[in-house]
Amino acid sequence: MKKPIRRTNNTILIAVEGYTEEAFLRHLKQIYCGRDSFVSMTVKNAKGKGPDGIVAAIKSATRTGDYNLIGAVFDGDVPISVEVERWLKTNRVATFVSTPSIEATLLAVKACKPGRTTKECKDLLTATLSGDATDESFYGKHFPEAVIERGRMSASCLNDLIIFITRKS
Template identity: 30%
Template sequence: MPPNVDVRVRRTKTAILIVGEGPTEKAFLQYLQEIYISREADVAVKIECGSGGSPQCVVEKTMHLRDNRAYDRCAVVLDAHIPLKPDRELKKLMKKRPPVEIILISPCIEGLFLTILQHPNFSRNRASVQQCKHEFEAHYLSDVQKTDKHSYGRIFPRHLLDSCRGSIRELDTIFKAMQV
């Protein structure tokens, strides 16, 4: 082989599918992907929207997306206020390789946001979904802004997310699913 030939070895990236329950989850996940995962990373993360509906519908859509491509890992981010009640067949399909990891956010994604931001007098244990949505939209991002990944940079700088990772289980679980 001539000495001047550039031989590049192509590395295989770990392919990860993460499906957010709705457009707010998708936008936030895309924001995290943008600030934490570079092109040079050993992972390729695909973020999709489950389009709302019941948790079962979102999981079924996740499995459909998973089965159409060769993903190494698969997760779905769901609000915990509506319980996921998979039947026997759905449970069996969820265990298919790669298994679908369920990440439950209690009570909802806006509750997670308010916890990260340490919103005054806020307790996720006592807050309803409606209270979380109202507080977040009134003080931080409107309903329209929540679906734009660029809106999150203003309120969630990387250093804030890094500092909260160890103390907020759901945030840490999302990062682990992304292999960050």
């Protein structure tokens, strides 16, 4: 009897700006990249160093790993330089921008009106939802799959990100 052909995983690298994005992406990974999904997703944190830090994180990760797809999650409050934009385009990195920040996207998912600045969004998120947004368990508590599915259409950045991590290459 022939052995069944083993299917390989689609490998995805996503670089993020900070700890809040990292915790949220790890939560999305739990929901959408389970054992049966044939998707392996790695999240790299630029630790608050902005777009240049994201590029450095991608370069570092791709030196030691091979990825089918590469993405980067940016906050819209920090402009992306022409050099960084050119590098991302040349290296076929999908970009996802939360305007003005990831907190605005999270508030939109919860059907709350986000603030206009990053500080307003962070303050609103802290006032609206209890817990530490840099902790993965925060998202399990406040953003179960049903909430994310219901709110993803009101947050285009999140919807695009989910499509990206669930697509078959």
